[in-house]
Amino acid sequence: MEYLWIIPFSPLVAFIIIGLFGYKFLKEPLSGILAVIAVAISAIASVKGFIDVAGTGKYYDLKLFNWLTIGDYSISVSIFWDPLSALMTCVVTCVSTFIFIFATGYMKGDESYPRFFAYLSLFVFMMLMLTLSDNLVQLFFGWEGVGLASYLLIGFWHYKKSAANAAMESFVVNRVGDWLFLLGILLAFTTFETLDYLQIFNKLHGVDYIIVTAIALLLFGGAVGKSAQIPLHIWLPNAMEGPTPVSALIHAATMVAAGVYMVARLMPVFASSEIALDTVLFIGTMSAFLAATMGLVQNDIKRIIAYSTLSQLGYMFAAEGLGLFSEGMFHLTSHAVFKALLFLGSGSVLIALHHLLDVQKMGQIGRLMPITMGTFLIGSLALAGIPPFVGFFSKDPIIEGAYEINTFAFTFLWLGAFLTAFYIFRLFFLTFFDGDRLDHHIREHVHESPPNMTIPLIVLATATVILGFFREFFINFLKPSLDPAHMSFLSPEVKALVNEGLSRSHHVHIEANAFEFLGHSLTSLLGILLLATALAGIFTAYTIYQIRKIDPVKVGDMFKPLYILFYNRWFFDKIYYAIFVYGYYKLSKVLWFIGDKIIIDGIVDGSGKTSLFASDIFRKTQMGRISGYVIQMLIGVVIFLSLFLFLK
Amino acid sequence: MVPFEYYVALSGLLMVLGFIGVIIRKNIIAMLLSTELMLNAVNIAFVAFDMKLHDVVGQVFVFFILTIAAAEAAIGLGLIMAIYRMKKDVDVEKLTELKG
Numbered sequence: 001m002e003y004l005w006i007i008p009f010s011p012l013v014a015f016i017i018i019g020l021f022g023y024k025f026l027k028e029p030l031s032g033i034l035a036v037i038a039v040a041i042s043a044i045a046s047v048k049g050f051i052d053v054a055g056t057g058k059y060y061d062l063k064l065f066n067w068l069t070i071g072d073y074s075i076s077v078s079i080f081w082d083p084l085s086a087l088m089t090c091v092v093t094c095v096s097t098f099i100f101i102f103a104t105g106y107m108k109g110d111e112s113y114p115r116f117f118a119y120l121s122l123f124v125f126m127m128l129m130l131t132l133s134d135n136l137v138q139l140f141f142g143w144e145g146v147g148l149a150s151y152l153l154i155g156f157w158h159y160k161k162s163a164a165n166a167a168m169e170s171f172v173v174n175r176v177g178d179w180l181f182l183l184g185i186l187l188a189f190t191t192f193e194t195l196d197y198l199q200i201f202n203k204l205h206g207v208d209y210i211i212v213t214a215i216a217l218l219l220f221g222g223a224v225g226k227s228a229q230i231p232l233h234i235w236l237p238n239a240m241e242g243p244t245p246v247s248a249l250i251h252a253a254t255m256v257a258a259g260v261y262m263v264a265r266l267m268p269v270f271a272s273s274e275i276a277l278d279t280v281l282f283i284g285t286m287s288a289f290l291a292a293t294m295g296l297v298q299n300d301i302k303r304i305i306a307y308s309t310l311s312q313l314g315y316m317f318a319a320e321g322l323g324l325f326s327e328g329m330f331h332l333t334s335h336a337v338f339k340a341l342l343f344l345g346s347g348s349v350l351i352a353l354h355h356l357l358d359v360q361k362m363g364q365i366g367r368l369m370p371i372t373m374g375t376f377l378i379g380s381l382a383l384a385g386i387p388p389f390v391g392f393f394s395k396d397p398i399i400e401g402a403y404e405i406n407t408f409a410f411t412f413l414w415l416g417a418f419l420t421a422f423y424i425f426r427l428f429f430l431t432f433f434d435g436d437r438l439d440h441h442i443r444e445h446v447h448e449s450p451p452n453m454t455i456p457l458i459v460l461a462t463a464t465v466i467l468g469f470f471r472e473f474f475i476n477f478l479k480p481s482l483d484p485a486h487m488s489f490l491s492p493e494v495k496a497l498v499n500e501g502l503s504r505s506h507h508v509h510i511e512a513n514a515f516e517f518l519g520h521s522l523t524s525l526l527g528i529l530l531l532a533t534a535l536a537g538i539f540t541a542y543t544i545y546q547i548r549k550i551d552p553v554k555v556g557d558m559f560k561p562l563y564i565l566f567y568n569r570w571f572f573d574k575i576y577y578a579i580f581v582y583g584y585y586k587l588s589k590v591l592w593f594i595g596d597k598i599i600i601d602g603i604v605d606g607s608g609k610t611s612l613f614a615s616d617i618f619r620k621t622q623m624g625r626i627s628g629y630v631i632q633m634l635i636g637v638v639i640f641l642s643l644f645l646f647l648k
Numbered sequence: 649m650v651p652f653e654y655y656v657a658l659s660g661l662l663m664v665l666g667f668i669g670v671i672i673r674k675n676i677i678a679m680l681l682s683t684e685l686m687l688n689a690v691n692i693a694f695v696a697f698d699m700k701l702h703d704v705v706g707q708v709f710v711f712f713i714l715t716i717a718a719a720e721a722a723i724g725l726g727l728i729m730a731i732y733r734m735k736k737d738v739d740v741e742k743l744t745e746l747k748g
Binding site: 625630 | 667670671672679740741743744
């Protein structure tokens with residue numbers, strides 16, 4: 001398994017080469033091609049590793065080199081290769097490969113072309129450091145690294161003020177989560193005296209319940225920031241200011257899923273605490289529902305998909321909170337594929353429409369861009385949860401599991417499923433069909449994208465169609481990492497502890513085999529209900545936005561308060577701005593006035609003013625008349641003489 | 649023989665006259681003359697005390713002072729000439745370059 005070290009370091013080498021020689025020697029096509037080759041190499045290596053580990057179900061813990069030593073504990077840069085990290089690494093590298101190919105077309109003609117691919121390669125390296133880590137410090141290194149890459153890429157067009165602001169916002173909001181994450185790591189270190197996952201897991205049974213809960217909640221705080229869950233979600237929709245391949249890769253498929261991966265990776269820690277699992281479930285459910293409502297009324301094509309990302313990440317967290325970790329990871333995989341497809345599809349639309357973002361101004365471009373339209377439809381159907389697309393096989397089990405375990409979560413996830421189907425087909429109809437609202441000058445130039453953009457779309461669409469049928473394979477593949485009965489790296493006591501933590505999901509039986517699951521869905525009442533919900537969402541969108549039987553403006557007027565609430569995104573942004581941005585601004589103003597203006601300026605100006613005032617008195621003695629000076633001198637002589645005489 | 653107090657009194661008188669001259673005169677040349685007067689008052693005081701104390705050091709000092717006074721008068725007059733050339737005036741009331 002030694003060849004695994006190629007996986008993270010191939011993109012790093014690409015980053016260094018493009019970063020150093022990109023502008024001078026490689027220039028436009030070559031730097032993109034180099035980045036694609038580098039990430040393709042790591043994709044091939046990770047697929048090979050995936051196949052190796054799929055056969056055996058073993059885990060490998062390779063220590064590459066020692067990084068630093070703290071007391072008795074030394075942190076090493078390492079590769080931990082088990083089914084979970086293999087799956088995540090494969091998702092990252094494979095999706096990256098197609099998005100990189102797409103980006104060579106999307107970024108064509110951009111003057112910062114080499115810089116873009118340097119940043120993307122850096123991102124992939126950092127993401128792989130995160131997924132391949134065997135300890136919390138390397139995880140945190142990758143965690144911060146992807147945050148940096150995300151910041152650089154959101155602000156890629158830094159001359160646009162909105163992009164620079166969005167980059168700053170994402171960095172600051174992520175800092176809140178990262179701060180909690182760091183506290184979690186420190187608490188874990190003081191508790192376990194080690195940061196290696198396997199050692200932490202095997203020390204779990206002796207630790208106080210409250211401390212485990214605190215560690216899990218603090219680490220989850222980091223996941224909330226990185227995965228943009230409520231209440232730290234506000235940065236992700238604004239992050240759409242970045243180029244579309246970035247939105248597809250970082251803000252849909254991989255980086256934002258890092259939180260989900262981290263919770264799954266530390267499954268034994270989370271499973272040891274009921275409160276932690278309940279928190280994960282609650283935050284995930286609320287994000288899934290609230291983000292879906294926000295997505296209903298947006299008009300920016302990328303923002304709608306961004307809210308959908310928030311919502312789907314909520315589903316993944318909800319699955320983990322329910323104890324269905326494998327389902328959560330399977331949904332992560334499927335979401336990475338179909339959401340990358342949706343984003344790349346919207347990127348293809350944006351290129352054709354010269355970066356027109358407002359869906360209300362599009363329409364009837366489906367005929368002009370058949371490949372984009374077809375693949376986008378497949379992605380939308382997958383997101384809505386229609387069989388046989390992968391979204392159906394990954395999202396419906398979560399909702400069915402919620403029905404068995406927690407009615408509250410089920411209600412919101414079920415409503416969210418309806419809203420999901422509605423908003424994505426609202427987007428679909430408004431963009432590709434419906435009336436002709438597009439500017440005629442733009443319409444004349446609309447054409448299908450070049451092959452280096454359509455081929456990734458077709459590949460991802462194909463994956464969206466067929467991946468769902470591998471459901472049984474994925475669930476079984478993940479067992480050695482996520483099913484306590486099969487986790488060979490846990491001691492028996494910890495296995496019992498984790499098993500008890502996951503007891504909430506023990507009575508749930510979801511068909512692993514795709515065909516059995518499909519059959520079950522079509523025969524059981526719950527399965528039919530869920531399918532009907534998705535179809536109802538699509539049908540509602542069809543009646544409102546395609547055949548225009550119902551006027552959307554009237555619907556908006558009818559539910560005016562709700563419309564205002566959704567349109568303003570539940571006022572999260574405004575409240576945060578009022579409290580944190582303006583609050584901070586006002587606090588700074590007060591401190592500026594008291595600290596700077598009164599105290600510091602008071603001292604500086606005061607000393608100047610004192611000497612001015614004193615000098616103003618004393619300068620009167622310099623009258624410029626020699627006789628005056630002589631009298632002063634005489635008085636002085638008399639005073640000193642008399643002093644001499646009298647004090648002697 | 650004239651008692652030495654008379655010399656001291658003369659010296660003091662000349663000193664005061666010199667002071668008054670410096671203070672009340674506005675002509676810079678007159679002021680220079682007044683300072684010369686004060687210098688000579690000091691010389692008289694030196695000689696008077698020398699007479700009282702029967703010592704010659706005081707008289708030696710007087711010669712030194714006379715020599716330096718000659719040089720000082722030359723410099724003083726030179727400065728006055730320079731001022732006069734610059735300002736076409738020797739009235740100290742009008743020389744207010746240092747007034748703040």
